[in-house]
Amino acid sequence: MTQEPVFDVAVVGGGPAGATAAHDLARRGRSVALIDKAGRIKPCGGAIPPRLIRDFNVPDRLLKxxxxxxxxxxxxxxxxxxxxxxxxxxxxxRCEFDEWLRERAAASGAVRVTGDYESIARDEAGVAQLRYRVKGEAEPRTLRARLVIGADGALSQVGRQEVPGADKTxxxxxxxxxxxxxxxxxxxxxxxxxxxxxxxxxxxxxxxxxxxxxxxxxxxxxxxxxxxxxxxxxxxxxxxxxxxxxxxxxxxxLKPLKRWDNGRDVVLAGDAAGVVAPASGEGIYYAMLGGRLAADAADDCLRTGDARALATARKRFMKAHGRVFFILGIMQYFWYRNDRLREAFVSMCKDPDVQRLTWEAYMNKELVRRDPMAHVRIFFKDLAHLLRLASP
Known part of the structure; x- marks a missing residue:
């Protein structure tokens, strides 16, 4: 009996996070299986910043x-x-964009597998055995991999089964x-x-x-x-x-999980890791970055044999974007509570400083550190609206 091949990494979920992780790993010569259910499209406005287009080489033809x-x-x-x-x-x-990402991963060498993920078991050697179902087949199939990247969405079954706290978001x-x-x-x-x-x-x-x-x-x-x-x-x-x-x-x-890995052979990415920005709901850029960081962490783990490398995906993400997520979370908590505050929030958007700093931060995916007086002016305008010292 011929034993099934062992992939270096099995990626569960073919959205922006999973497809990016599969693409990056395959380009490095890793054997990758990309497992995705057929016909799934996430409800999404579809907004992507220029930095995503640059960092992930997205062609202009995909821009609607x-x-x-x-x-x-x-x-x-x-x-x-x-x-x-x-x-x-x-x-x-997203229908076209996600499929293009999956096809790019396949063109780089990832093996596409269509099916619904069910669970993970380990064999005597500790190799992960992923069970998944193919539509129309009575019995589940199995796929073997040394590492697993869970990029299977907000209600990630990989996360809930393997990563402590993933069920509490x-x-x-x-x-x-x-x-x-x-x-x-x-x-x-x-x-x-x-x-x-x-x-x-x-x-x-x-x-x-x-x-x-x-x-x-x-x-x-x-x-x-x-x-x-x-x-x-x-x-x-x-x-x-x-x-x-x-x-x-x-x-x-709308909040990153406190832990993205199981300390052994699983790391999460994208919605499964909770990386959608509060207040704005933006997720495509953060999903693709999370997929890239998960791929980096998996590659380091395979190279060194040290499972602690899997934790670097979250550490690197939060170092780069944790402050932005914290600020956006505060904004949502204060400004979205009632219509009076929402009225004041929209009124603030008339301010040239607010407009300029908002768009610069969005397009470049980093806080604008220059022009500190603009931040000071915005702070006092925020305070005036919160204390009802300014009219909407």
Whole structure:
């Protein structure tokens, strides 16, 4: 009987994190299996910053739009435009974008496996044996690997089975409808709606994707109807009659897990590790970076035989972006609590310092350290709004 081959790494989940990890490892000559279920598309606005395009060599043809302005709409209907001077936000269709990432991983040497992951066991030699099911087959299949990268989403089964604390994360639940772009639609502007009726603790959005648009909403309140919210948003924005291409919903984690590895042979990446930015809900860049760092950690572990290398994925990520996640978490806690604060938050977006620093930080994925007086001015403006010393 011929024994199954042992892969260096099995990557569970073929979204941006998993596909990036598989691509990076395969390019280094590691044998990689990329396990992904068929037909899964995450509800996502599809925004990617220029730094992602540069760091991960994303071709221009995948960009469905280049957003050069964001319109922030307050609970009272006040619209504040935030132009992006000297830059843009790229918009991708996750259906096309994710498949391109998986195909790139395969072109680099990763073996694509279609199936639903079930569990991990270990043989006498300690090699991981992954059980997964292929649609239409009565019995599960197995796949052997020295290491496992769990990139199987917010409700990661790999994480819940293997990493302590992975089952205790909090979520925002997101739902969107992809609709046809009307003739009068603005292809270069996204809209973000801060109104409690559309989301009591997050926001609703309209993001352009060329011929289509993502119309969605998110909330951590399980009793809040996201479908009703999106229907109302479409009604008030004149999109009720536009054709609906598809509907998608999923939980989105907004806080990195305290631990990403099991200290042995598993490390998490992407939504499975909780790396979606609070306040904004942005996740594609952080997922792909997390996948790259997980690949680095796995490669170091295979090279040295030291499982402690797996912990470096989280350490490196938090060193680079932990402060940003902390600040965005505070912003969400203070400004999204009620419509009065949301009104003040949108009003602050009129400020040129806020606009400039926001877009510079977003496009480059780092805090803007120069011009300290701009930060001081924003701090005192924040304080005035919180203490009701300034009117919205």
């Amino acid at each position: 739009a280049r957003v050069t302005s964001a319109r922030m709409i307050s609970p009272k209907g006040v619209a504040v435009d935030m132009p992006i001077k000297g830059g843009f936000v790229g918009m991708v269709d 909090r979520f925002v639940f997101a739902y969107h409808e992809v609709v046809a772009t009307p003739p009068a639609g603005d292809p270069d502007r996204c809209e973000i709606h801060y109104r409690g009726a559309l989301s009591p603790d997050f926001y609703a959005w309209i993001f352009p994707h060329g011929d289509t648009m993502s119309v969605g909403s998110g909330s951590a309140n399980k009793g809040f109807s996201l479908k009703t919210s999106v229907r109302e948003l479409r009604d008030v924005t004149g999109l009720a009659a536009t054709a609906t291409m598809r509907r998608e919903g999923a939980p989105i984690p």
